Amino acid sequence: MQISLVSYNAIKAYRKEGKLESLSATEHLVSAAEAGAMTLCITNPIWVTKTRLVLQYNAGVDPSKRQYRGMFDALIKIYKMEGIRGLYKGFVPGLFGTSHGALQFMAYEDLKLRYNKYRNRVADAKLNTVEYIAMAAVSKIFAVSATYPYQVVRARLQDQHNTYSGVFDVIRRTWRKEGIHGFYKGIIPNVIRVTPACCITFVVYENVSGFLLGFRKENH
Template identity: 35%
Template sequence: MASTEDVKSESAVTTIVNLAEEAKLAREGVKAPSHALLSVTKSLVAGGVAGGVSRTAVAPLERLKILLQVQNPHSIKYNGTIQGLKYIWKSEGFRGLFKGNGTNCARIIPNSAVKFFSYEEASKGILWLYRRQTRNEEAELTPVLRLGAGACAGIIAMSATYPMDMVRGRLTVQTEKSPRQYRGIFHALTTVLREEGPRSLYKGWLPSVIGVIPYVGLNFAVYESLKDWLIKSKALGLVDDNNELGVATRLACGAAAGTVGQTVAYPLDVIRRRMQMAGWKDAASVVTGDGKTKATLEYNGMVDAFRKTVRHEGFGALYKGLVPNSVKVVPSIAIAFVTYEMVKDILGVEMRISD
């Protein structure tokens, strides 16, 4: 056994070595990076890349979904996914398929970065509280706890980037024939702020937050729970020698997660989009009983928007654009999850969301 003097000697040597290394870095003008800050930065970068890649891959379907959600029920232009994409291509060309994608990426990149990072931090906090409550240091996150962490992440990310989502919707819906032409993100933000006031930037925020709880929460909960089950049960022989799932399997888990989440939350997404368009005179018009047109319906809150939508167009209007959205969400969520994990691997971050 080492003596007290030996321990003190080793401690002193270690301290001297550490101080010497710090002094050397100082002389060279190099500041040792904070491990925590570096880890946070890598997580944010991975989340941002995942959001940008996944959203650009499905940009045409995203635009068609919004057009279907807000189009005039008395003047139907888009009658489905294939027909709608062909109509956009014919009337606006290839660029029309990606209209609003720059704004969308400008919103989704920080949104995705904040969402993934918030989920990781919320998961850590919830797991810490759960282990203290159960007095079991080996306890793991349950699907319900993952749902809660995902809901927290969704609310934080949605609230932080909501004005960008609001103007993205307007940039996506406007056409070359619209009297009002927003020239870009900044112009749209300043115009809406000047003409409609600060509160208009958060139109539809409540249904968005309510909708993001099941949507993002279920995305994370289903994705991680499916992965966890497949790895532990080794079902269908999908686990490799390193006890990992392949890219195709992870994509399938992400697709299942996206399908479940968006189906549950979709009506709230429709209401959110309509509330964002409310009061905008250049949005899709509504035909009155005398054949004249008027601006889009005004809504006195989320419940009123639900009631008027169902009364004027039927319950099915709450699921307008669901088909292209489903086709979009399946690859989008899958690509986002897998890209996030792959980028973190490339950046050398050991911990993944499932850890």
């Protein structure tokens, strides 16, 4: 999340350079998608490793039966046995998953813009902590609800206990065996888990960036 946020703001600042008006919703969407793709290139091996470690359920409580002893052991073994492609399993649905961050940032920026307009304030006016929390929570829930199926597809592609020929094979088999509910398994716990962290991240970011911007202006 932090990497995406930094990348997004760097790309957004580049697009806004020389412009007086605020970026459009489409420009926010494209900037966030680009940031998400950059982040995925860096983090996909970590997500594969995490999924493999979590899915060692056939080992029970006996450590000797575990395929991977830890994160670095998993990274090394996946690379040795499956090559670089093994570390990037689920990358294609992950690219579709950049729409999650793109939708979230677009919704967050649009909500702030509309709220300030409703309150008759300038477009980039700072909000208070409660308002930032509300904007972040709504945008996160919206993004999760819209993009959750890709997370299910991606996790199943990375599961070492099942063999799929590709993304469409996962979708076909999930639909045939579980229906639409199969693509939304675990969404409620996921929303409960990620929303507070998202709110904290955005509140800290907005307040710190506001403080640094004010400090910079005072010293010029």
